[in-house]
Amino acid sequence: MYRLFRFQSQIKNGFPQIVLIDKPHLLKTANFSNIPESIQTKILIKTKQFKRNAKRFSEVVQVTNSVTSQSKVKVKHLKPNQVQKMVACKKPLAMFPKTEKSNDCSNKLSIRTISNIKKNSLKEALLDDIDEMNEDQISLLKDTEFLQTITMTENDIENKYAPGHLKGEQDIYNSIELPKSKDKLSKRERNRNIAVKNKLELKEAVKQLNIKGREKSLNQTLLAYIDLCVCCGFLNRGLAALNHYCYKSVSNKVSLKITDIRIFTCLMHGFASKGNYEKLKEIWSLLELSQTKPNIQAYAAAFECLVNKKEPCSSDILRGLYNQFLSDGFTLNNLFENCIYIGNQREQVLKAVQLLDPSFEPHLSIENIYYSCPLLDHLNSQKSTFKCPAEGLFDEKNILECARKQLESEMSTIVKVQSVDNNSTPSQKVLDYRNKLEDLQEKWKETIRNAIARELESIRAQHNCLKSYRNVNIYPYLRVLNTEQYVDIIIQEVRKLAEGSETFSPTVNLLYRNLANQVRLRYQIKYKKNTKILEKMKAVYTDYCSWYINSQNYDSQNTRQQWQQLVHKYKGIGADIEQDDKQWPSTVLNSVGKFLYNIIIKDIKIDVNIMKDHIEEEHLLPAFYTVFRGQCQHVKQEIKPHPVLSKLYQLSEPNDLIFDVTMIPMLSPPVPWTSINSGGYIAAKADLIRLPQQAILQWHRLEQTPKQELYPALDALNQLASIPWNINKPVLDVVLQVFRSGGSSKLDIPKPVSAFPSPQPILQSMSKDERSRLYKERAILKRQKAEMFSLWCDALYRLSLANHFCGKTFWLPHNMDFRGRVYPCPPHLNHLGSDMARSLLCFAKGEPLGSNGLNWLKIHCVNLTGLKKRNSVKERLQYAEEILPDILNSAHNPLGGNMWWAESENPWQTLACCIEISHALQLENPENFISHFPVHQDGSCNGLQHYAALGKDFAGAVSVNLTPSDIPQDVYSCVAAMVERERSKDAANDVVIAKYLDGFVRRKVIKQTVMTTVYGVTRFGARLQIAKQLKDIDSFPKDKVWSASTYLVSKTFESLREMFTSTKEIQDWFTECARVISQSCGQSVEWITPLGLPVVQPYNRRNKCYDYSKKSSVKMGEHFILDMYDRPNVMKQKNAFPPNFIHSLDSSHMMLTSLHCERAGITYVSVHDCFWTHPNSVEIMGKICREQFVALHNEPILENLSNFMINKYELSNYDITNDTQDMLNVFQQLPKKGDFKLNNVLDSVYFFS
Template identity: 40%
Template sequence: MSALRWTRGAAGLGRVLRSPGPHRPASEEGPLSGLGSSRRRSAASPREQAVQREWGHAELLEVLEARVRQLRAEGAPEMRVKKVQVDQPPQGRSSRWAQKLEAEKKVKQRHQAKADLQKQPLESRTLHTEPRIRSKKLAGYLHQSKKGAPKSSEEEQLARVLQAVLAKLGSREAGTPARTKAKAVETHILFLQQKLRTFFECCVCTGQLPLAHHMLVTHHNNQDKQQVLTLDMYNMVLLGWARKGSFRELVYVFIMLTDAGLSPDLHSYAAALQCMGRRDQDAHTIQRCLKQMAEEGFQPQLLFTNLVLEEEDRAALLRAVVKGEPAFCPPPQASNLVSTPVLLKDFYSKEGPVSYPKLHLPLDTLQDLFYQQLHVELSSSVSVQSVEEAPVMTKEVIEARKTLKALRSKWEVELLRVLRETKAKMGSQAYEGQPTLYPFLCLLSEGEFVSILMQALQVLPAQGEPLFQLAQNLGLQVFNRHLVKQKQVTNHVQKLGQQYSQYLRLLASDTQVAPCLPREYWDSLGSLETPAQQPWSVPVLLQLGKQLAELLVQAVQMPRSLAARHGAQNFIPVLYHVYSFRSYRQVGILKPHPAFTHLLETAAEPTLTFETTEVPMLCPPLPWTSLHSGAYLLSSTKIMRATEGTTQHQRLLERCPPAQLHGALDALTQLGNCAWRVNGRLLDLVLQIFRDKGCMRLGVPPPRSEAPRPAKHQLPPGSTPVHKSELRKELARCLKAAREMHSLRSEALYRLSLAQHLRDRVFWLPHNMDFRGRTYPCPPHFNHLGSDLARALLEFAEGRPLGPRGLDWLKIHLINLTGLRKRDSLRMRLAFADEVMGEILDSADNPLTGQKWWMKADEPWQTLACCMEVAQAVRSPDPTAYVSHLPVHQDGSCNGLQHYAALGRDSVGAASVNLTPSDLPQDVYREVATQVEELRQQDAKEGLQVAQALEGFVSRKVVKQTVMTVVYGVTRYGGRLQIEKRLRELSDFPQEFVWEASHYLVRQVFKSLQEMFSSTRAIQRWLTESANLISHAGWPVEWVTPLGIPIIQPYHRESKIQVKGGLQSITFTSSVDDSQ
């Protein structure tokens, strides 16, 4: 007996099956004979049938052979049979069963290899470093560098390869043409590029250069994927290897860049020279690189003038250039150029020192405030005590807070576990060549990610939040914290502290330095500017934010007993993903479980959390010195705010000569250097009303519990469809009112909590501008622009004596705030203030218990603040010496119409907006309302029902908003909505006429404006027609303001963009077109 192992061929097994003996079935055909019976009934010749039988047996036996190999792989024991003779099957033909089994075998091997790979640590995996080069010359150069070169000469070989690559740039071989930039890139390709670019950026920031290089090689080796790669991506990896001093990998990237048909730019050469400077490369290689730069039109001086470099990068670059050109000397820092706009040339060209106002605080105090602000920005968030009335500490409240604390501890652990699992999974996919979110999840520590998610869960509203908005906010938080962390990793924070201490000597009240502008003084101290990081695109933010939101949904659970007392003792999700219709669109929403919302309301925790950029600064902001440097100490701030994803504004500003923007930079710096404080006495009154159910008439929103409720919750039996419709409309109105009240209440809560937090402190409001050049404070919740209440809460931290006529102007300002004497002259208003001095003093002394005269004013809270200031000035021993801190807000008389009237030399229109001398002030809104009323009276006499219904309701307030916004391009539709809102606020007006009356009034308003401002409307039509012609030519509308600010209106056709995967696919509309 001899052993026949299971690894013998199929033909041998066939002979075994056909041989006589105990192992062979008694039947000649056997139990498998039916499989080939249909073939044996065919009309084939006996010889053909014999061949078919042989092949049928061969196929079946190969199946059995594969099964034998499978059993052997699984550890099956050997079987011994008698030695038999075997026949070889016919050669030269392939079996479909064999092909199928071989394919299954390969799939199984790939799955096994993938499983084995996932078990390995990410750091120990083998990554691709050498690219597949299509250019024969470049491939030959690379092959020669590896061909048996000893280690001592490896660097010399690589240097020769780099020289050959540089030489090849001047004369590209056929078949490797330079890639030209497409005029328009398809949307999905553009977003792939944005994601891949950010992937490389994150890899370089987190030190995962092998992964970035592996991804670059993977895409370069695939001809279709290679088209997605841009020069910017190659440059990022080049810079990463340059900072590491890895010459071999840098040469590989340079070869890939050239092989892809791209030409190196200034950033590419800077990276190569930096690497050479760090490795002390030979002078010949550096000279060849500098020569190629010159042939491309790049002089060495441009490396130090056109690029923003970190200190170490600049030093390495300078070492290399000096070694290649010993006589080279870096160009000096550009001197302060004179601002080019004609409007400012005289101001900036004056010789001699510039007087700049100092702050009222000494140097030591300002330095302490700087360290407080630095601590706030390093922590990335600010915790503020809520001004909501604290609940009575009942047993229920204590138990709710205890439960929340226990749940949060558990959620943090679970979030950490889920985050690590997700990172491991995405890391494996990234190492397989897929650009996943893995490097994004490495930007911050795991604890920081958990903190961001826990904070998002805390502020999630009871009605839920759209997934689009939540994901975008989460992505932005990660991006902003990443920027702060990058400054911490470098030596930026320490240098900032040293330079800011010197800068404070210009502002402090007890120091003396040569007077100059803050921008000029900061520049004289040295540059702290770091290479600007391009903001992440909206799809990238959404993809990252959506992934984090999914982690929150997956990890955060609570006991079912919190929702149902007698439920099972298992866990249920805290967040649910639901769909809702908003404005006829289906929107995905993350909504908290009602039991969780109830738990938060019961606990009534007294803390609110804000991002650093949402609160005022505790020290003077950094002066605006460039597009990327200014405002907050560490947090990134755009100088020009725009829609997320819009880049045209930034590119337009970057193309401007630096001196052209000096006026705008200095104006923003001066606005930010104004110190503020809270009006404590007024804040106490507002808090008293806020905690006592509010007062809508005074602009203090009541709580949601005071929202209107429908009279009937259920319909009586036999109700008609009309009754059902009316109840449905009433329910919708009540629900809308409740949501609006909740939103207004939350806004007031944020503002008042921040005011209480900053009470008795000095703070600053950094400023930036919108894309039209209008300035705004950066903190959104608490600033001097906004409602009457927001303005009244703030005072100047540094006061000024009233002087000889200051008290008179303060009284005139007070009457202006009341709105009671709009048509009177200034002298008449001053006399009226003296007449009502008793009411003014009573309002100041007894605001809530006296005559309450201030409550009847148009701006009640500002009126009350001014009453208190007047009372203190009048009662002071010397009113002229009284130091006042009250801001006086000024506004133009319909400023848009003023500009149009001046442009068109429209004397009639100019008179109505106070551009011509007049004894009495003019009120364009009242004039329009008067003319509309005259037209209404004529129509009413002719029997028009809607004109009759409007009798007594056409007022200045009804038409004001529409008149104000006509010059900004409001349409009749928009104007009708504005008037409809004003009419609904009139309780006496018959609501059934609102829709018809709003249509009627908007027609009359436009007609009146056409008659009063004929030149204005003609100019407006000309501008509109010009914009249409420009846009039809394929260009956005651009202009330059008198201050030299370039303006662009990048309005494009909206396109729908979809971010797929996860909880849902997010589809949003975008009007951004980066190709223009």
């Protein structure tokens, strides 16, 4: 017999509740849950409650003579004829038993223990006064036994019971038996079951990724926090936080673990410096509690602590520590070879060791400084050939004085540069506005001081009330600098905001991070100063500068090797120069930036009547406010200044600009890169790789890579950074004259915003169409003004810096992007900019022109005009002789003559070359002229050159000048000719659009499409490119642009496939490999360049967007996004792989050329695929360039990539299944190659020309 009830699931107090429906008078409820009671309380308190959708169930009570059983099944509706089916699918309620409690809690404290801790700890007041902390570095909490440093109550305990009874979602699903049936499942049902299983597996994989990401981010956040606590002297605050997180990590199996041992050793060294051995033992206990084995750094801290104790060190304790040290497999010498020290830690550890063995002296071996790359093995055996790039420019005294000035600039973190905008004497009105602004800033400074004190007091009060000091919080980050430094940072940010664009502002999160980075930069410099790292750096850098100027007296082969030898020389004393980089996570940067910006928004006021002389009444309003702008489908919050404030800054006409020290060139040689954390500036921090904040996977790969394998890339950066520069003063004078005269559209010098006409007023008498037209014109004018203002500011910064460095010698430190492409660190004044930017720079060290130098200057001048691209070198030189009068006229009278240079493709570089030729011809013997001018050699569509070499395409190789020829081949003209050939055929066959295109298939029309083919341009993108070119042709019918562009795209791609037979196959193979890796393997695409640099594509799908604006002002977020634990963005991964891989190859070619040019003793710099050198060394550089291209492509690049992917994803070790076999097939299906002989490149004059 069956008795049927119907009931409905409801939610009460956050848990399901069964309400019987059929018999209201028998209404009863039953609460049930699979969640332990210890966690239920936590959920009720912390979890936001959501209304669940009502679910109906049917309950069956089966009664027989001997047994009564009860079961339930979920249904939407129930009919009598479905009862039997329901019975067949019933699930016994016993499947969901109430969870039993368990008190078997290993590594946990009982409730009674915690209560006792509370009672004892409440007797000890929490001393949170900063002055007392600075007086006594360990007075935050009084010394107590282990775990008495924090106060806890019963409510502080989470998850009191052992978590073994918890089951994941996958386990629950697995425990439910599927209904059995005599009939086999249909194919549709089997597919459904497989899909459900795959979905569950994916969900579980994503869940595990999320857990790992949260754990990694927590460790990084805690490491930065502990480091700050130690630096500020808040040692017990750091210990309280470590206790808190260690307890949480062991109290529950699903809690996040503390796995980074640097967190423990950092705090150990903090207490060791105070000789507090009891606290160090507590940390050691936490280390063991976290099931982490002590490393050599932990033992170093212990030895240091024993020596620093106030009472004499016990020999028994020291001997016991030593025995444990030996049992863990360490030797005494490991303490000095494998540890990183600051301050006097090394000396203190040595004292402890010599108490054990008085005769001990550390033996420090120098690290391997030679290459392990097969392409560079031959350089290891060469004798020293380093030639100082600044030879003859300085003596030792002068270079050391420049180094002193550079270090002073870095210590101040900012540099003031006089603006070139206004060179006239300011009027009295301007001076009045400046005085008002100065008075206003003084009032703001006092306001900011008070606001900071108020907010810090508020945080201290919350700490005492909420015990939030146990969590990572913002407090130490606001005490790491003195108040005046925070005031200066905010005042500089106020000026930056007030002088910003009227139409654009970065988003608030970007503003937060940029402002917090100012705090971080100052902290890093303060840290280096306090820990005596800077003292050691000054000693090493002084010796390095002396070597740099007198390198002929030493045997080092390059700057890196010399720096490593000098570091080894000083390694036995003091702090280590190279330290672990403890990055501030994005959560920290956003929290610190938000704190400071809250002061800007809430406290800084302006009198809106300040500009009105006749009104004395003060009317204060916020100086800044927030606005929300729509960007595509999103709304972005931005911060804007009050219009009165913007006008005040504008009318005061500031006569200086402020730059961060890392944004401008250096006055002395950059520090050579010797590892991923050491190089660039002397005291300031520079990043080796330019990556987004969340992209840490490539950093992880770099850390795993042996330093020796990174030497080629690091040495290329060092070589480029070692070249000193000067400002080309004659060109700068002309550019400044044009800039101050209002700019020039023809010469690409931006005009000031004041040059734009005022918009036509809109009158009520106008018609609707007229008003609509004027509104559109106003919108266009507003956009144009905003664009021009941006360009004008860029030119102002560049020219002001050029004027500031005019007459000085400077250097450009370099770093690279994730593919290995190289860039100068200073963004405004460098040789990678526009035509005008490049014309301003020349080599500081000059070289005689020699026999062919003048000819190369003339050829280069013609190359810059773009007039003779299809002509031979001989014909270009002949043309230069013909136009020599125009060249000299341009040099002697740039703005008043015939201005021949202004018609060039690159007018400013052409003018610079004209001036150099003119100066050379003034000498009786031009061969003796000392030239500082860089001559360029450009690759011929360099991306296609690499594709042709990879695929051994003969036809493609010919078209991109990989083969010898009398005249240069132009790939764009070749493709245009092939397209025209096909168009002619179609026109003969009466294809209408082909007839319309007669005479319009030009080189310029298809050039951009051909150029971007190597970068994976789509058909749609190529159609837009060609349509834009056709629209610019006045005689082409506008109504045929779209159909014509569609036709030309098809013909262009067909012609490229015909010319580069294997290029498309290689691109397709790259794309398919990337799809398999990112989609099937669920990982980002990685590879290693031929020079050993690991590359990871940083394109991922964000699993979660963190809203930093909702975090409290006290407790910061502990978790942030990390790309290594996110799912890859399949579309971006596969589309970006072909161009990124080619970019990594052209970077490898550039680096090889750089290293061999340095060994040849010639000057060399690069702009990606454009190489620069002195006129007298063009032939040498060209020969090296060709040789290294051949050497690079003689390597089995595609085969190595295939093997790397097979080994990386462990396909060789798999039990081969259908899926893994498919992946293996993709990786092994290498594109077929042609019969082109690479050695032909050695004789190609126009390979780079």
